[in-house]
Amino acid sequence: xxxxxxxxxxxxxxxxxxxxxxxxxxxxxxxxxxxxxxxxxxxxxxxxxxxxxxxxxxxxxxxxxxxxxxxxxxxxxxxxxxxxxxxxxxxxxxxxxxxxxxxxxxxxxxxxxxxxxxxxxxxxxxxxxxxxxxxxxxxxxxxxxxxxxxxxxxxxxxxxxxxxxxxxxxxxxxxxxxxxxxxxxxxxxxxxxxxxxxxxxxxxxxxxxxxxxxxxxxxxxxxxxxxxxxxxxxxxxxxxxxxxxxxxxxxxxxxxxxxxxxxxxxxxxxxxxxxxxxxxxxxxxxxxxxxxxxxxxxxxxxxxxxxxxxxxxxxxxxxxxxxxxxxxxxxxxxxxxxxxxxxxxxxxxxxxxxxxxxxxxxxxxxxxxxxxxxxxxxxxxxxxxxxxxxxxxxxxxxxx
Ligand SMILES: Cc1cc2nc3c(=O)[nH]c(=O)nc-3n(C[C@H](O)[C@H](O)[C@H](O)COP(=O)(O)OP(=O)(O)OC[C@H]3O[C@@H](n4cnc5c(N)ncnc54)[C@H](O)[C@@H]3O)c2cc1C
Numbered sequence: 001x002x003x004x005x006x007x008x009x010x011x012x013x014x015x016x017x018x019x020x021x022x023x024x025x026x027x028x029x030x031x032x033x034x035x036x037x038x039x040x041x042x043x044x045x046x047x048x049x050x051x052x053x054x055x056x057x058x059x060x061x062x063x064x065x066x067x068x069x070x071x072x073x074x075x076x077x078x079x080x081x082x083x084x085x086x087x088x089x090x091x092x093x094x095x096x097x098x099x100x101x102x103x104x105x106x107x108x109x110x111x112x113x114x115x116x117x118x119x120x121x122x123x124x125x126x127x128x129x130x131x132x133x134x135x136x137x138x139x140x141x142x143x144x145x146x147x148x149x150x151x152x153x154x155x156x157x158x159x160x161x162x163x164x165x166x167x168x169x170x171x172x173x174x175x176x177x178x179x180x181x182x183x184x185x186x187x188x189x190x191x192x193x194x195x196x197x198x199x200x201x202x203x204x205x206x207x208x209x210x211x212x213x214x215x216x217x218x219x220x221x222x223x224x225x226x227x228x229x230x231x232x233x234x235x236x237x238x239x240x241x242x243x244x245x246x247x248x249x250x251x252x253x254x255x256x257x258x259x260x261x262x263x264x265x266x267x268x269x270x271x272x273x274x275x276x277x278x279x280x281x282x283x284x285x286x287x288x289x290x291x292x293x294x295x296x297x298x299x300x301x302x303x304x305x306x307x308x309x310x311x312x313x314x315x316x317x318x319x320x321x322x323x324x325x326x327x328x329x330x331x332x333x334x335x336x337x338x339x340x341x342x343x344x345x346x347x348x349x350x351x352x353x354x355x356x357x358x359x360x361x362x363x364x365x366x367x368x369x370x371x372x373x374x375x376x377x378x379x380x381x382x383x384x385x386x387x388x389x390x391x392x393x394x395x396x397x398x399x400x
Pocket of ligand 1: 009011035151153182326
């Protein structure tokens with residue numbers, strides 16, 4: 001069986017890796033760079049139990065354990081580290097001290113106080129997201145998976161409606177099965193397949209190089225600026241000493257070409273300023289990168305993992321929202337089982353069945369494409385739907 005995976009983000013990469021492990025005949029098609037979108041620009045923060053109480057609890061726990069296994073078996077150091085995670089309150093206006101219920105690490109010497117520890121090395125970890133995604137693809141290719149650079153622009157079907165191939169830059173690649181794993185660009189596939197809508201939510205981030213090292217930790221911050229506006233930055237100190245921080249978002253529509261994503265430098269400067277306000281070690285840090293990316297989200301904020309209804313040979317794996325780096329390993333393994341064995345044996349995919357959500361009707365497909373710049377009509381029908389991703393016990397919604 002020939003399987004074509006469309007999209008070289010962390011989800012496509014993980015499916016390719018687990019198919020490669022099984023010796024399946026698979027091709028991964030990526031239009032730009034591997035991990036060039038959210039999978040390379042995200043925080044790379046992962047947590048074992050922060051999805052508890054949600055349909056993806058089992059997926060998250062299985063993924064967290066698989067991350068530990070992959071860190072041992074993949075032949076690359078991509079910065080997997082178990083870390084402490086802290087909930088921090090900060091303010092330009094003062095008064096943050098009253099939230100300080102836990103000991104503060106020495107490097108957090110600015111306008112902030114540590115409220116509590118919300119993760120420990122037992123439950124939270126970090127990876128370098130781009131290196132992790134590339135490590136999966138390298139390992140997949142070493143096991144025979146073929147990597148094709150090109151843009152998927154259609155699905156070919158036989159007279160009975162089953163998948164026959166994937167059109168890449170106008171040329172058909174024969175396939176018995178195709179997996180749509182194009183992150184937020186999976187919305188484009190609603191023009192070819194009966195899929196539910198997937199939206200893209202844009203978030204900005206910066207990568208800093210502190211002159212004095214800071215320990216590998218993650219911070220979930222509630223920050224108040226001088227005018228009293230609140231933001232919720234997340235700061236992840238990586239194993240290589242780089243500090244990634246996010247916290248501001250926008251409603252910009254998704255451009256068709258990932259390389260056209262614009263960066264709002266004012267928002268990025270504000271993220272860097274908050275970092276500097278929290279710690280003297282981040283004040284004056286070199287800004288290595290300012291960046292933006294879109295996370296894929298469905299109407300119920302849960303992933304789509306499974307067969308596309310009524311189209312034999314068509315599958316989808318997307319919509320991982322703010323937990324795609326975390327949930328990629330168990331998603332990839334389960335999809336490989338589904339493709340090769342006909343069912344997933346490692347995790348129950350029923351909560352992620354694409355059939356649970358209404359598919360875009362074909363006459364609506366162009367309309368659903370309105371999240372995409374340049375496709376008419378410009379109405380943004382699937383905009384919004386942002387759900388809190390973290391159990392409220394953790395007192396912090398991952399509102400990127
Ligand atoms: C600011 C921010 C921070 C985040 N932090 C974290 C975090 O700390 N932990 C966590 O678990 N998750 C985090 N996430 C979420 C995570 O990044 C995403 O869920 C995940 O990267 C989605 O992966 P993906 O493979 O589905 O999509 P993407 O990474 O978007 O990959 C899709 C790929 O498909 C390709 N593509 C698109 N169209 C085509 C086409 N026509 N043909 C071929 N290829 C195509 C694109 O070029 C792209 O490479 C964060 C997200 C954001 C926005």
